[in-house]
Amino acid sequence: MRRIVAQTRKELTQIVRDWRTLALALILPIVLLLLMSTAISLTVNDLPVVVQDFDDSSASHDFIDAMRASITLHVVSWPVNKSAEQALVANAARAVVIIPAHFGRDIARGVNSPVQLLVDASDANTAKLISGYATQITTAYNRQTAGATQAGPVQTAVRLWYNPGLSSKKFYGPGVFVLGISMFPPLLAALAMAKEGEHKTILQVYVSSISAHEFLLGKIIAFMAVALAECFVMCLLLFTYFGLRFAGDPTPFLIATILYAFCVASFGTMVGATIPNQAASMQAVALGGFLLVFLLSGLIFPIENIPAGLRWISNFIWGRYYIEIVRDALLQGGGWPAVWFKVLIVGVIGTTFYGIAWRGMRKMQVKV
Amino acid sequence: MKRLLQFLFNYRLLALIKKEFNQIRRDRRLAISLILPPVVQLTLFGFALSANVTNIRLGLVDDSRSPESRELIATLTESKSFRLAGYYFSVNELGDAVSRGNVDAGVVVPYDYARDLARDRPTTVQFLLNAMNANTATISRAYAEGVIQSYNTGLRGKGIRVQTFSGMDLARRGQVQLQPAFLYNPGLVDSWFIVTGVFGLLLILNSSLVSSAAMVREREAGTIEQLLMSPASTSEIIIAKITPLFILLCMMMLVAIAVLKLAFDVPFQGNILFLLLGGALCILSGISIGTVIATFSKSAQQAQLTSFFVNPPLSSLSGALNPVEAMPKWLQPVTVLNPIHHFATIVRGSTLKGSGFMDLWPNFLGLLIFTIILVSLSVWRFRKQLS
Numbered sequence: 001m002r003r004i005v006a007q008t009r010k011e012l013t014q015i016v017r018d019w020r021t022l023a024l025a026l027i028l029p030i031v032l033l034l035l036m037s038t039a040i041s042l043t044v045n046d047l048p049v050v051v052q053d054f055d056d057s058s059a060s061h062d063f064i065d066a067m068r069a070s071i072t073l074h075v076v077s078w079p080v081n082k083s084a085e086q087a088l089v090a091n092a093a094r095a096v097v098i099i100p101a102h103f104g105r106d107i108a109r110g111v112n113s114p115v116q117l118l119v120d121a122s123d124a125n126t127a128k129l130i131s132g133y134a135t136q137i138t139t140a141y142n143r144q145t146a147g148a149t150q151a152g153p154v155q156t157a158v159r160l161w162y163n164p165g166l167s168s169k170k171f172y173g174p175g176v177f178v179l180g181i182s183m184f185p186p187l188l189a190a191l192a193m194a195k196e197g198e199h200k201t202i203l204q205v206y207v208s209s210i211s212a213h214e215f216l217l218g219k220i221i222a223f224m225a226v227a228l229a230e231c232f233v234m235c236l237l238l239f240t241y242f243g244l245r246f247a248g249d250p251t252p253f254l255i256a257t258i259l260y261a262f263c264v265a266s267f268g269t270m271v272g273a274t275i276p277n278q279a280a281s282m283q284a285v286a287l288g289g290f291l292l293v294f295l296l297s298g299l300i301f302p303i304e305n306i307p308a309g310l311r312w313i314s315n316f317i318w319g320r321y322y323i324e325i326v327r328d329a330l331l332q333g334g335g336w337p338a339v340w341f342k343v344l345i346v347g348v349i350g351t352t353f354y355g356i357a358w359r360g361m362r363k364m365q366v367k368v
Numbered sequence: 369m370k371r372l373l374q375f376l377f378n379y380r381l382l383a384l385i386k387k388e389f390n391q392i393r394r395d396r397r398l399a400i401s402l403i404l405p406p407v408v409q410l411t412l413f414g415f416a417l418s419a420n421v422t423n424i425r426l427g428l429v430d431d432s433r434s435p436e437s438r439e440l441i442a443t444l445t446e447s448k449s450f451r452l453a454g455y456y457f458s459v460n461e462l463g464d465a466v467s468r469g470n471v472d473a474g475v476v477v478p479y480d481y482a483r484d485l486a487r488d489r490p491t492t493v494q495f496l497l498n499a500m501n502a503n504t505a506t507i508s509r510a511y512a513e514g515v516i517q518s519y520n521t522g523l524r525g526k527g528i529r530v531q532t533f534s535g536m537d538l539a540r541r542g543q544v545q546l547q548p549a550f551l552y553n554p555g556l557v558d559s560w561f562i563v564t565g566v567f568g569l570l571l572i573l574n575s576s577l578v579s580s581a582a583m584v585r586e587r588e589a590g591t592i593e594q595l596l597m598s599p600a601s602t603s604e605i606i607i608a609k610i611t612p613l614f615i616l617l618c619m620m621m622l623v624a625i626a627v628l629k630l631a632f633d634v635p636f637q638g639n640i641l642f643l644l645l646g647g648a649l650c651i652l653s654g655i656s657i658g659t660v661i662a663t664f665s666k667s668a669q670q671a672q673l674t675s676f677f678v679n680p681p682l683s684s685l686s687g688a689l690n691p692v693e694a695m696p697k698w699l700q701p702v703t704v705l706n707p708i709h710h711f712a713t714i715v716r717g718s719t720l721k722g723s724g725f726m727d728l729w730p731n732f733l734g735l736l737i738f739t740i741i742l743v744s745l746s747v748w749r750f751r752k753q754l755s
Binding site: 020021023024028031032035036038039040041042043044045046047063085088089090091094106107108109110111112113114115116117118119120121122123124125126127128129131132133134135136138139141142153154155156157158159160161162163164166167168170171187191278279282291295296300301302304305306307310324327328331332333334337338 | 409412413415416417418419420421422423440466467468469484485488489490491492493494495496497498499500501502503504505506507509510512513514516517519520523542543544545546547548549550551552553554556557558560561564668669670672673674676677680681683684685686689690691693694695696697699713716717720721722723724726727
């Protein structure tokens with residue numbers, strides 16, 4: 001036990017003495033959380049839209065005012081002598097609304113009038129959002145002008161659960177939080193372990209009285225401490241800037257966090273033990289910690305969207321389970337019945353990493 | 369002019385360039401890192417990141433249990449957007465299923481649904497959406513409302529219409545019918561937006577990674593002293609270092625363009641020259657970023673660590689993976705300072721939209737200014753380090 005503590009203290013001292021690693025451990029996660037959560041958000045506000053009004057009647061002005069009143073679209077001016085599509089090509093607008101001549105007359109006579117919406121679909125997702133918003137505005141406009149006469153027999157009442165304000169910050173915040181923990185602690189752990197191999201200090205460890213398990217546990221506990229410190233700092237941010245609260249029982253989250261810290265620290269140590277080269281092990285962590293967790297854990301888009309040929313890999317991505325646990329704790333509040341299995345898997349994957357790290361360490365001596 | 373040419377093509381410079389080429393050729397890891405990332409990253413990002421909202425798992429509480437309600441459910445689930453995932457007997461059960469994550473959305477059909485329809489009274493169907501993911505929720509809400517709207521039109525055709533006593537047919541007003549048309553990507557292929565953005569990320573990040581490794585190597589091995597002792601001037605050393613990297617990275621760009629074309633079938637509507645020109649500028653600024661990073665580091669490992677401080681902000685504030693409008697208002701102007709943003713606009717303009725130079729010149733100007741600033745910064749830093 002004493003030897004484990006000594007090993008842990010040695011690792012922590014090593015981190016604190018290099019400004020790069022210290023900043024990497026504590027400042028970068030916060031920067032990442034602030035930047036990334038906005039950078040991957042897809043919910044758009046204030047999209048520029050050009051309106052071409054060939055009617056110029058009071059009815060068409062009413063309709064344009066309805067568009068103007070929405071916070072999602074904002075009407076920008078566009079010279080009448082230029083074609084509307086030009087605005088899309090020049091990136092001046094995301095969509096063009098074209099109101100035909102006789103619009104007002106048709107409406108007054110009870111004839112339906114077609115209004116064209118040209119959407120720049122080079123960004124398919126935003127295009128879908130724009131067309132959805134514009135349809136909603138039009139429906140509301142129709143309902144308002146026509147009264148109940150025109151309203152369809154079946155109406156929808158949509159209730160948005162868990163995130164009624166549709167704030168994407170609340171969805172991506174927890175995801176990026178997991179990404180940060182999946183990336184920086186293992187990076188530091190891999191560097192520290194590979195350094196032992198590269199500088200051949202591992203030989204000193206072999207001749208000392210410390211056992212392989214004590215050595216590994218000492219290292220892992222040190223990086224678990226780093227991970228938990230990061231976790232604490234980022235949680236502060238989540239609870240203040242992101243406005244999140246525990247939605248239900250916080251115990252699954254707390255236990256899963258400790259297990260996940262163990263999991264990522266073991267992952268880093270495993271990489272460092274099997275690839276005793278600092279630059280190469282850093283790339284391996286960037287691949288495993290960043291790319292796989294970023295792409296295959298449902299961080300941005302639902303996992304079901306990944307083609308089946310790649311989707312099976314996400315079953316092995318440790319970040320995926322932790323993201324689901326964190327989102328459940330902070331947004332849904334399903335508690336133990338919803339996530340016990342995921343907590344278990346995080347533990348199992350962590351233990352597997354530990355096992356491989358232990359085997360890798362035994363071989364390290366031969367490599368060095 | 370003649371002196372410039374003389375300067376550019378003297379034997380010393382050619383010899384230095386040859387030396388760098390040889391060095392890169394013998395470094396197999398560098399060669400691999402030039403070919404592998406464009407192929408792997410583009411395909412991974414392009415296939416794995418898809419914002420498509422399909423197969424939303426729908427839980428159903430049907431209190432009406434009538435042919436009419438079943439028809440409504442059939443209309444909802446016949447599209448690819450919704451998939452029936454379970455029947456529940458009460459709203460509470462449905463709520464539990466949503467919170468456990470068994471279903472993504474729920475529909476509650478009221479018990480008097482069929483009766484109201486038969487009596488020409490408006491009736492309300494409730495949709496419960498798990499709105500954790502704001503984007504998916506917004507899109508699925510639009511789907512649900514769209515389906516109900518077309519269902520209503522169908523009902524009207526059958527003669528069911530809500531009667532009210534105030535509105536007579538004389539006072540009937542026409543309706544606005546919105547007809548959306550999706551330009552440049554009528555099939556709404558998601559991957560086109562992602563891969564065109566990742567292309568820019570790839571060029572800058574990979575160039576900076578490769579160049580910082582190449583620049584720092586000389587210093588790590590201690591051979592930089594030998595270079596300084598040679599009669600070559602600092603500018604010659606820099607040009608000799610950059611030229612082979614630039615040529616190799618341009619080849620990487622061609623590989624990436626081939627992947628865009630072959631694997632993702634991205635249309636090339638505009639002039640491919642814009643793409644190549646923008647890409648070349650992007651590579652140059654990437655190389656400069658890498659050089660600046662290298663001058664702050666003593667070893668390859670330090671350079672890599674330092675790049676962790678530069679790359680995340682650079683890539684996340686670029687609008688490469690998401691629309692700029694999704695960022696907070698105060699951050700949006702910052703993207704103007706980001707070469708990746710300009711390049712992404714150029715790529716999307718010249719491939720998907722077929723924009724001309726008149727539309728893209730501000731982005732070219734921005735990219736050019738950045739490249740010049742970054743190149744001069746890196747030359748200044750490198751010189752300072754040498755002397």
